[in-house]
Amino acid sequence: MPGKLKAKIVAGRHLPVMDRASDLTDAFVEVKFGNTTFKTDVYPKSLNPQWNSEWFKFEVDDEDLQDEPLQITVLDHDTYSANDAIGKVYIDIDPLLCTEAASIISGWFPIYDTIHGIRGEINVLVKVELFNDLNRFRQSSCGVKFFCTTSIPRGYRAATVHGFLEELVVNEDPEYQWIDRIRTPRASNEARQRLISLMSGELQRKIGLKVLEMGGNAVVGYLQCFDLEGESGLVVRAIGTACSLEKLSSGSILNTHTHPNTAPASNACNSPSKDGKEPVFGEDLPSSSGPPTPFRALPTSSSPPPPFSPSKPCSRQSSSSDTDLSLTPKTEESVRRRPGIFLCPSSPILSADTLSLPGSGSVGCGLGSVPRATTPHPPSFTYSDSALLRKSVSFTEDLLLAASGMGSGGSAGKEAGPLKTLLRQQTQTALEQRGASSSGLLFNARQEFPFFTLTSFPPAFLLHVGGVVNARSVKLLDRIHNPDEPETRDAWWEEIRQEIKSHAKALGCHAVVGYSESTSICEEVCILSASGTAAILNPRYMREGCLDIGSTDHRFEEPSPPTCGFCHIPYDELNMPFPAQLTYCYHCRRQKVPDVLFTTIDLPAEAAVTGKGCLIQARLCRLKKKAQGEVNATAISNLLPFMEYELHTQLMNKLKLRSMNALFGLRIQISVGENMLLGLASATGVYLTALPAPGGIQIAGKTPGDPSNEQHLLTIQKRINEATAKNKELYQINPPELTEEGVGSPIPEPRQRSRLFRSHSESSDEISELDLSHGKKDAFVLEIDDTDAVEDIHSLLTDANPPRGFYSCNTETMPGIYNWTSGIQMFTSVRILRLNNTNLTNQGLNKIFTDLCENLLKSFYFKLRSMIPCCLCHLNFTVAVPEEELIQVAVTAVAMTFDKDQTQEKLAEKLIPKGGSDTDEQLQFPMELCADSSTINSQPSSKISGVPESTNISSRAASVDYGSFADRCSTWLELLRLKAHTIRRGSVKTSRRTQSLAHSVSSLEHSSPLPDGRSRSLRSSRSFGGSTVTVVKMTPLSFLPGTRIIKYLGIINMFFIRETTSLREEGGVSGFLHSFIAEVFAMVRAHVAALGGNAVVSYSMQDCVLMENPNKNQAQCLINVSGDAVICVRESDQDSLASTTTIGHSCSSTTDVTT
């Protein structure tokens, strides 16, 4: 399918003076695509030339169209000497290849030079004529839409989610080729930019091919990264999720977009495309022999034997991990295994290093924690020839469970035995039914990796969440000998993915959502990391035309309301993969939930949350001896588990201190430097109404009896208690008081203060023999026995809360805030610290690193203070150790204003659907509301505070007399569940009262604040009008508050290099980087504007690599950014419309109930 690319050079402006004599420039332009070059005439003596060229036509293959960028070079004509280059513009024409995206590129582009930065602008027109759109060549994949957005793009509906996509291409880095010695820095930079542009084009094309093969038409959650491996080459890799997207007509957006029931129904019309796809997966089905579908695997996991029964492919080999190595080179295996935490603190090394926290050791379950219970021996490996490293492609399905995040040991599940069995049977039948109909499953049948890069899903898509799964591996880089065979890198990632997959399986989950991959490279050592959230997805979204699914089946699939369903454990409670404390869901009372939930995804829109959330970070530095090669790799891999463990402990402590019980958007980075490792875990803490209230933190000393020590402990305890209370108030965490369970008191009563002390042997127990003796644990015990622990507690308490008027989170939006106004400010901030002090201790380093992060946050609050009340969303911290003694932290986030007054109103409004969410009919309208509100991006009513529901519960609970929850809850719940259908009718009465009450409140409060909000948005729109340059908003989120995205114009994926040999003159490194980042923003905006867009959503800066040499007055920086160019329209009118419909819905819902 060849195409014709046409380009026209219109004019230039603000060109630099190239001729000192005349203070003018004789500019002309070269337009190059592939190997064809055209030139414009020279426009003499002007800084604002008007070339108005003819249309330059390139006749090319669509393969080239996808791979190559259009290269525009502006030059100054010189009669006697060589023409001087002014700068270049690379235009990615991919958006033009998709009919639904942009149709023309037209606008002013900054002329960019890698040495001088932006030097004027050029006006260009680009068009593409594709011949024969229907003919599908195997080498090109034109027409596949790409989205960086990690959710289903707005205005689209996912007909099918096909699954995981990955691809990587490798090449030699031009910077390290011999020719680099003789060419100018400019030529070298340009060669590199061009190469990466080509590589990412190729990568995108290949990914597109895979999508077409799967029968999809789009890639969602596309994430592309560069690994600058130095001498060993350059790797460009990408992951994404293949989908079949259907565009919604603007009218239907409101209803079909998020409504789970209508979605599959409308699939029916789509059957032709389905037919086209079925053979694809049909032929693949047999090939994946092992666990054919996750759903078939599921029953196994819920069957009585431990999850790792021999019948499963993942046989328990971890105990003999060393013997496994016979298959795999030792280096390989041992290195790979390091990541993760031993849950067996009996290992001498571990206990030596983590003396301080035996208490929290019992909490176990680290992120990426490895309950490799059977291998308690200390890490000891011998490295064999590293050359072997590259050849091994074997994966042992070991039990390296990076399971996580849940549970502080122990289980309350024993008593609930009979009920559970019953439930399990039901689930099982449900699953079998699903299994029976699994011929219709598109999902995973042919997918090697059931991974999804999405972080938020349409309602009812996500059934259960298991926890975070995490895998890391340390590799030694080796020169890539043959760029055409990137197998080594592929194999590396393959292993990691296998590991993730097996972790997910161990958690009883068939899928991994919120999946991402990253690397950290220092010299020849590379840490590969992957993480995600184990989950069970609703199969309905995985196939098409599933109308035949009976309604009964449906009932079983969704036995729990969406507000809490995802919290319910997906794994078998008797064979939990790791120790966790289970209770019945505080929301529906029907299923078990863990006491703590960690995930990498965004908070589901329909989740019930109490209060507001906040950013929680764990920071850690570990010194390491400088070393080379394998010794270095061993040292690093030895350190990794401890780092993960400590990060996890920190997260857990901080979570408890804030009285929260769940983390979303968890991202753990471990960066490697020559003499240290940096770990940073960021997440957004929330209080999930469905999960039990966390106990307080209790301090315990190792040497009781020492009075001064006691005193000291008391003061610390007091401070912690105060901090906890303050936090509760700050984040408005007022969980319903369930007095029977004593949940309300954050600090345990003295009598409950039995010191919790898990012996090492306990935690190293077999998984199946969970220690159930602890029953319920209210307090989380921190033992202070050495300086480390004191440090930990200090760092716990020194974390400052955001100042008044500010909130912060690293997820898309802040749980608990729904009424965003239109003010947004996206920013990137980079800070580098030089550690001059050479003899730093781990503690000293930790302090420095923590202060660095805290000060950054403080700076943001200060700088953005004019936006109060506002929330910093999607705070994305990236740490690096660019050189010895340097710590670099780069942050990209967006500050969004919200309307404080309306918070109350929305809360009141939220009560409405909440009250009735017990019944299935009512179950629908929170979703409808959510659909409405999703257009205004605030989902007001879907995030439901648990107030009325829990009052219902408590009132009902009150009728049942039970002193100890653990004893009686099972019977009570069983009763409740059995009666559920009948009782619901009864409970409606209670809820109706609440509804009507709430409704009157909401309608009252609705009238006044609304005009205010509208006038505000008008004001801001006015302030932006009138500029000759299109205002382009940028945000790392998938939406812009107060606007509706009407068109996605294509993906923006840009890579820039900037170099300077006059660092001082440009204001030092800060001045250099400041202008470079500003330039990058400018170029992104210009490209978006040229595509006809006015905003970039899901913007992210993947890489920011700065190298400096102040002595030589030089610096170089590489930045890679991506995002989705969109057109969005202000929704000030629709805004009020939507809110009135919300009222309408609530009204109708009220009447629904009464009738």
Add this chain to the structure above:
Amino acid sequence: MSVELDVFVGNTTIMDEEVYQLWLDGYTVIDAVKVRREGGVLDECEANADVVLSDTMDQYRTFQMCERLLHSPPKLANQLLFQITPHRQTILIERYYAFDDAFVREVLGKKLSKGTKKDLDDISAKTTVTLKSCRRQFDNFKRVFKVVEELKGPLVENIRHHFLLSDKLAKDYAAIVFFANNRFETGKRKLQYLTFQDFAICAGQLINNWTVGAVGPDSFVDNMVEDMDVDLDKEFLQELKELKILITDKDLLDQHKSLVCTALRGKTKAFNEMEANFKNLSRGLVNIAAKLTNTKDVRDFFIDLVEKFIEPCRSDRWTAADMKLYLTHYTNSVHILDTFKHQVVWDRYMGVIKSCIFKMYHD
């Protein structure tokens, strides 16, 4: 441990107006931080010293990067590097081109040359405006001067168009350019009591009435004459010589005096002094008019006005109202003189003189 690099870049450029002013005023980062801290900025958002320092450095860097664009303000609206709201752009430009009256008073009427620039440190010491700020202001004057020098059309319009300044500021710049072009002497001790605004209003009068462009668009086909608002109308200056008859012709002088005196009698306490000084004062004003063909005398225009007219009146303790009354009748009485043929020139001349003296007659 030291901060090696620290940057913050917003998609919409963040600028704090207070810091901008400190930057414009030539404060160093350290001094600016001090001022901000004294201003109580630490109380906002639980900031600490490091935060304020970091913020100030960021802002200073941003301003330095913007400065290049501010040199030609229309670029600011078309550039792509910084996304700044139009409202912010206006503020940035207006503030950048704002100047200190104390400073401008020192350089008003001086040649905007390198020589003057060398004296800036003296001016800085004298006016307590920082040297950096002096340089910026001086460079602004020079830049505006250079740009409008080569342009055709009305001066204020040109300035407003090329520098996107407010009406008021554009007029002030027009005055500065006008003074610099004609090199009016403003630095003499006797003129020290006059403020920049006094001169600016006088300049406005001169520009509107005495320049080539003042005659109105009718007299020029295309209304596009170089320097039409900057240079005084040579023909007019020649014609002013004709006014001499008012003092050289004895009859005319007496007639004029009696007309004025009749009109003034009983209306002012200073009548006696007015009557006594009439011939002196009239001679003074007419002589100024007659000499304006000499560039040297044009330069001394304001000093002459003060010496020949304002000072004598002031020593006679005329009030501002007296002055107004006298000048009104002095001007109008000429219309009654049948033998005087140069009424138009007289009105054009006295209109400006009157306004200037009104403005300049104060302590």
